[in-house]
Amino acid sequence: MNEYQGMLRVFGTVALKQFWPNGKSDADTLNLKVTADSFEFSPDPGAKPFRKTTVFQGATVDGGAGGRKKAIRAGSKVNVRLQGIDATELHIKADYNRRLKFDREFRQFLAETAVTELHNLLAGLKDPLKWRIETRVDKPHQVFDKYARMIGDVIVAAGNKEIVLNHWLVEQGWAFPAVYNSMRSDEIRQFLRLSDKARKQNHKSRVWANLAGFVGPLDFSKVYRPVNSSPEPDPKQDAGKALMPKLFRRQVRYRILQLNKLESGDFRSYLARQKSDNWVSAKAYLKNRNIKPGKDNETLASVVDAEYRVIKRPDEILFFEDLGGVDSSPDTLLDANGNPITAWF
Numbered sequence: 001m002n003e004y005q006g007m008l009r010v011f012g013t014v015a016l017k018q019f020w021p022n023g024k025s026d027a028d029t030l031n032l033k034v035t036a037d038s039f040e041f042s043p044d045p046g047a048k049p050f051r052k053t054t055v056f057q058g059a060t061v062d063g064g065a066g067g068r069k070k071a072i073r074a075g076s077k078v079n080v081r082l083q084g085i086d087a088t089e090l091h092i093k094a095d096y097n098r099r100l101k102f103d104r105e106f107r108q109f110l111a112e113t114a115v116t117e118l119h120n121l122l123a124g125l126k127d128p129l130k131w132r133i134e135t136r137v138d139k140p141h142q143v144f145d146k147y148a149r150m151i152g153d154v155i156v157a158a159g160n161k162e163i164v165l166n167h168w169l170v171e172q173g174w175a176f177p178a179v180y181n182s183m184r185s186d187e188i189r190q191f192l193r194l195s196d197k198a199r200k201q202n203h204k205s206r207v208w209a210n211l212a213g214f215v216g217p218l219d220f221s222k223v224y225r226p227v228n229s230s231p232e233p234d235p236k237q238d239a240g241k242a243l244m245p246k247l248f249r250r251q252v253r254y255r256i257l258q259l260n261k262l263e264s265g266d267f268r269s270y271l272a273r274q275k276s277d278n279w280v281s282a283k284a285y286l287k288n289r290n291i292k293p294g295k296d297n298e299t300l301a302s303v304v305d306a307e308y309r310v311i312k313r314p315d316e317i318l319f320f321e322d323l324g325g326v327d328s329s330p331d332t333l334l335d336a337n338g339n340p341i342t343a344w345f
Contacts, residue, residue, distance in 0.1 A: 003136075003184045003289075007045040008053075008143060010078065010133040010150070019119045020112065021225070021233060027087035027114040027175060030154070031077040032133060041344045043138070055140050055145050058336035061148035069148035071333070080133055080289060081149040082166045084191040086178035086245045086314065087114050088207065091224035093254030104257045104300040105224035106252050109240035110207055112225070116233045121168070125158050132156075136184055137309045140341045141333035145321075151182075166191075172208030173198035176244065176314040182321050185286055192282060195315045205239060212241040215267065216309040218255045244314050248301060250274065267308070272301035278320040279303075285318045293320060 012032040018025040025031065036057060040050040059071040072078055088108035094100060097279045135152030137143055143150055154165040169175040170191055177195040178189045199208040231237075243251065257263035263270060271277070277300045278293040285291055296302050303312045330340035 004138050006041060006043045006138045006306060008041050008135050008137055009050060012131055013129045014131050016119060016122055020115045022230060023227060026080045026090035026111060027118050027169060028085050029277040030080050032080050032131060033077050050255060055341055055344055058340060060334045061144045062332050063146035063148065071144060071148060079149045080154060081151050082154055083151045084177060084179055085166050085170050085175040087175040088113060088242045089245055089248055090244065092249050092252055094253040100256050100260050103256045107222055107224050108248055110210060110237055110242055112233050113235045113238045115175060117174055125156060141330045167194055171192045171198055173208055175204050176207055179282055179318050180252060180321055181318060188286060192315055205235060210241050212243045213310050215304055218251055250300060263264055268301050272299050273297050279317045282318040284315060
């Protein structure tokens, strides 16, 4: 597969109050406030200048079964998912569209601590509200995932240097790597290097030392604590084992569907039916970007053995996009008249 050569840059501001516990944003998602002049694109940032683009004004992302959402949402905001990382879940429901019995917003250990640490970093920076998003893409429809989230690196100024928040969260051990085939090889290697550094440090209060090696029962008492909850965030109370977040999200949905008598099989058989979880070895992919998932790694069922031990680490896996990004087509991004957006200018 060819690697993207272009780059989209998006300039905007971020209100720190959106992060938990003052708001609901967690460690790997945020809202960037933009203007009509916020977006610029270069087909080759090393050789060609950036030009302003207004291609996303009035645009809609068609997420298939997930429905259509505005690329730029109410309040002139873009929802951003930090590329290459997966923080433990602060709030995840089985189904946000249906009212299912027993469904609630579940959370994992270290989710509150991770977003608190991120907030503390940002609050200590000079003028932390001016931010930049960078994403390596060639076509407009490659910018958003099926949830209409922009995927990219989030960059803030810190004195005379810049901090890439994605890198900081992985390097400090507050998030796991989550690499995809839509990423360039140099981006993948960077995240794996940083996560390897954090894993070897094995800090007892951070994600690698607390990565669960077994899929246990879902804890129904561990749920999202709403904005400004009491008591205040306490790392000592937010310590414990946490599944790979992608597995945890599947576990939540499986268990709630099961309790609603909408799922009768076991968890591994459920995973085996989730065909959007295609993956390959990250190392193998870096050696051969044309490699494809095979029979043994087309779902996350192959990451959990018959005794429910988790036999792969997050840094060993590279996922394939199921919709949006590299595998999408131009008709996933539509202009105000419902026509596919195919050009930047």
